Amino acid sequence: MHPAQPPRRPFTVSRRTFLSAAGVTLAATVGTAAAAAPATAAPTTATAKAAANGPTFPPTLTELQPRDAASVQALLAYDPATDPNARYMRSRVPLARRIDGARATQANPKLDPRPRITSLNHYYNQPLAGAPSLVDTRYGYDQHPYITRFAQYQDILGGWMGAQNLPNPGYVDAAHRNGTIALGIVFQPYISATPGAVPDFLARDAAGNYLIGDKLVDLAGYFGFDGYFLNIEGKTITEGQAADLAALFDAMHARARANGIDHFHLQIYDALWTDGSGEYENRFDAHNAGWVNPGHTADSMFINYAWPKNIPTTSSYHHDADYVTPSVALAKERSLDPFATLYFGLDIQEENDGRHLNALDYFASEVVPLNGDGAAVASLALFVQSDRTVQRTRDQLGDQAGDPAQLYPAIDVADRKFWSGAAQNPAVQPVPVHPSPVEAAAVDYVPRYGMANFVPERSVIGAAPFTTRFNTGQGDGFRLAGARAGARAWYHIGIQDVLPSWQWWTRDAATGETGGDRLLSADYEGGAAYNGGSCLRIEGRLGGELATEVRLYRTALDAGRALELSLLVKAVTAGAGDRLRFGLSYGDRPTATQWLSPVGAAVDAGEGWRRLTFRPRPRRGATVTALSIGAFGTGAAADFAVRVGELRVLDGALGRRPARPSGFRVDATSAGATGLVWQAAERGVWYYDVRTAGPAPQWLGRISGDAVVVEALPSGTRLTLVAVGFDGAESAPATLTVR
CATH class of the missing domain: 2.60.120.260 (Galactose-binding domain-like)
Known part of the structure; x- marks a missing residue:
């Protein structure tokens, strides 16, 4: 028997409406997202022209989202060797191993370390109104985007908007350095209404290989990330196409294993049944459980937001059923670890807009109890926390939101409160609050809880240096x-x-x-x-x-x-x-x-x-x-x-300095950029620094890899490249004169 279900809604309804206390139109929610960064914005003509002649500064990702027949073909035709930015957009930081510390070493020893956190966010969210989008850039100058400082509470990281299917390599580097896996995003892939008529997301070659699946795995291997978040919603496909989709997932895992890609992970969004019906299920049950199986298909599921049993009666999605307990029971029945496979979604982006309730203060404890006061049963998924952090801070500052001296420090505090808790101290356990639905949805509601009040901090510091x-x-x-x-x-x-x-x-x-x-x-x-x-x-x-x-x-x-x-x-x-x-x-x-x-x-x-x-x-x-x-x-x-x-x-003491880098040379140039490459050491190097030569060197770039783009350099510029070990010791410099 399945628990009582809320009335089904047409699949065209946005998932962001589910936790609305009074309802909000799709146009309103889409408008907010589009203002930040269009999901399908193509590179500008100027950017494309510059890329054709050489790398760009800042270096940017190429959009490869298979959203229609033409972009499917573009993805299949894409070759990193002919993309002048590709070499400079690879992540080379290996995934760090997290320590397995005892609970007694946590800030709050009562917290269960098993729950995990998926975080889908905008890269380089711009706090200042009218500032240019940086979502697809790896690094740059003259901007001060919102950058979180709390990778220790995140287990799976994915971007939102931008080029999407290729995660920002800067974020991949930071994630891997902290033991977090980083996923690309497959957003609304093109699946043809007439199977086989034209190449689509499920296209196969004569040998039966899934062309797009193979390509996506190869891109993950080349660019150095760990898999994909699969967002297929608002569409119904045939049962045969759904079976093909499951087979494609299995084939992607097989190719990843064959290519030596460790930790490859596929997380599917709860918006498609295994028979192809485009439905949000808001739980793990017979309709969608087939997507997640031990050892194959997808590895985990981001469960849609209407799972809480305490959704207010003012919402059309109110229900009194317990969706969490039977979801966890079914996962265990299928020999799945619910902490590794079930991520119950929290829509942070829309909370406290007068309609949507504060997700941590009102819903999270059904899955992971506050302060560890109860048994955790599964994991949580956060949707676009960065937007809410920025917008809430801007609203609180009012007229002062345009002043960087006020805005940037305030966002840092808001970021810390979201992760470390309202006390900005993860060891302080908050007193439980019980706001009414009206209070919890109010624009001026002050959140009382942070992620550190639900999950413990992770660490990768298990050895010196x-x-x-x-x-x-x-x-x-x-x-x-x-x-x-x-x-x-x-x-x-x-x-x-x-x-x-x-x-x-x-x-x-x-x-x-x-x-x-x-x-x-x-x-x-x-x-x-x-x-x-x-x-x-x-x-x-x-x-x-x-x-x-x-x-x-x-x-x-x-x-x-x-x-x-x-x-x-x-x-x-x-x-x-x-x-x-x-x-x-x-x-x-x-x-x-x-x-x-x-x-x-x-x-x-x-x-x-x-x-x-x-x-x-x-x-x-x-x-x-x-x-x-x-x-x-x-x-x-x-x-x-x-x-x-x-x-x-x-x-003991400082070890041997890294060897002087070899092969330092200019790789490519364009009107605005100079690409530099070298032979990276296999081990023992934390990062490489490119600097001007001379008694007062100027810093030009830092990377954990073998290639970097800097702003165009005039002929005759003398450069140095140093390798820096994990103990901070620097190598002797390699030198180069730009010609």
């Missing part, structure tokens, strides 16, 4: 060794460091008490970096018995090794660096912190930066589970501020 400069992937300038090496604003999420697991978990260093008005605050500071565009800044009032611990990273490091820890610090207030200690927590007492004082004198690192070194005594059989920075007061309370430009963990 580990280095972070707290680089968020954008800046108002660029610094190398503390010296200014670029004055222009830039963005590139692909060079974002592995950022702190906990933003910001502060507690009393003496008592261990979390939160409180007497504690120092921590945040990123732009424009004052040691290397990159930002650093960590700790500030407030310090003195007497006041002491603050900033817990930063969740780890699983072998404490039996002779670890060497260091901090690069720069005092803002006199003597601030002298008040810092390095803190370690261990697996046998994960809530306690052992404080280390510096060994020897601080070493001058230039431009006012000093390196503090710490050496914990090896503990055989023990595990370091957390890294902290502590600030300890002395004397009368006074203003305190310090910058931390680098945190580094070495296994």
Whole structure:
């Protein structure tokens, strides 16, 4: 027996209407999305012409969405070797392995680590009204898009809008660096109403191979991503075509395995039954379960948004049935792990528009209980959280939304509240709230929960060396060794460091008490970096018995090794660096912190930066589970501020520097861009930096790969290329004179 179902609606109704408390037209929802970035916007003629002559700056993706007969043919004909931007749009960062830490090492030990998060978002969402779209660019200058800093709460990442089926390689780099898989988007693929009449998404060659499926797998292999999110909605296909679609999914998996593509993943959207009917099912049941099978077909399902049983009676999709419990039961009956296969959708994009209810505060606990107070049963999927973060912030600022000095910091705070919780501290458990439907849908509703209140932070820090400069992937300038090496604003999420697991978990260093008005605050500071565009800044009032611990990273490091820890610090207030200690927590007492004082004198690192070194005594059989920075007061309370430009963990000492890069040359040029390539090392290199040669080098580009596009360089420009190891050590430079 199936649970009671709400009235079925025509398949042309937008999925974004399902959680409406009063209803909203399709035109209204589509209009909002289209204003941000049209899903099917073709490259401009100017861009196409430039691409025909050489790479573009910024480097951009080529749209290859198989949405009609012509674009199916274009996809089949596409060859990266003839795309002048393709070489510069490949992700070469391998998928990092996440640590398997005990619950006791989490900010909230009650949270179940099994639920996973799919996040579909716009790339490089532009906060300022009228700013140009950056969705298909890998990096660039003179813009300040919204870039999230919370990959540690995301397990599957996908883009929305833009070129779509090719994910932005900058985001793939950042995702992989944090152990998150990255998917392309297949959006509304062309499936012919007359099967076999013309090549479509299901076309096969004479040998029976699925042409588009093979092409999509090959693109994932070439560009370095992990699979696809499949959005097929608003259409009915024949039962035979549905069977072909399932076979195509199986064939894609087989080709991925044959091509050595690890972690290949297909996630299908709940808008198509296995008999071909175009229906939103809002659950996992006999109508759609055939899409997800153990070991083949799709790997997981993004379940449409009308699954909650507490949808208000004011909505035409109100129902009292429990869709979650039977969905989970069916997954288990089919030998599926519901945490790996069932992702219940939360429409963040439309919430709090006066119609749609706040998804985290009102619905999420049916699947993953708040604060870990209950049994989690499956996973969650977030739809376009970036739009809501930006729009809510703009609405709150009102007339000040056009002022970057007000808008950008406010968006950073809103981003942190969404992920770390309203307290902006993932260790603070919110008091449960029970808003009415009217309150939860209100434009001025203030969300009380964040993702950290439902799922624990993930981490990839399981071995040394580990280095972070707290680089968020954008800046108002660029610094190398503390010296200014670029004055222009830039963005590139692909060079974002592995950022702190906990933003910001502060507690009393003496008592261990979390939160409180007497504690120092921590945040990123732009424009004052040691290397990159930002650093960590700790500030407030310090003195007497006041002491603050900033817990930063969740780890699983072998404490039996002779670890060497260091901090690069720069005092803002006199003597601030002298008040810092390095803190370690261990697996046998994960809530306690052992404080280390510096060994020897601080070493001058230039431009006012000093390196503090710490050496914990090896503990055989023990595990370091957390890294902290502590600030300890002395004397009368006074203003305190310090910058931390680098945190580094070495296994004993600095290793051998990477080898000097080889094969550094100009690959291609155009009127506005110069493409540079080299032979990348197989291992041991964190990233490559391209700089001008000379005593005051200017930074031109950074990439974890073997190719980069920079703005056009005049003949005679002298360049250097350095390889940087995971401990931060730089190779000898390769040199090049542009001719």
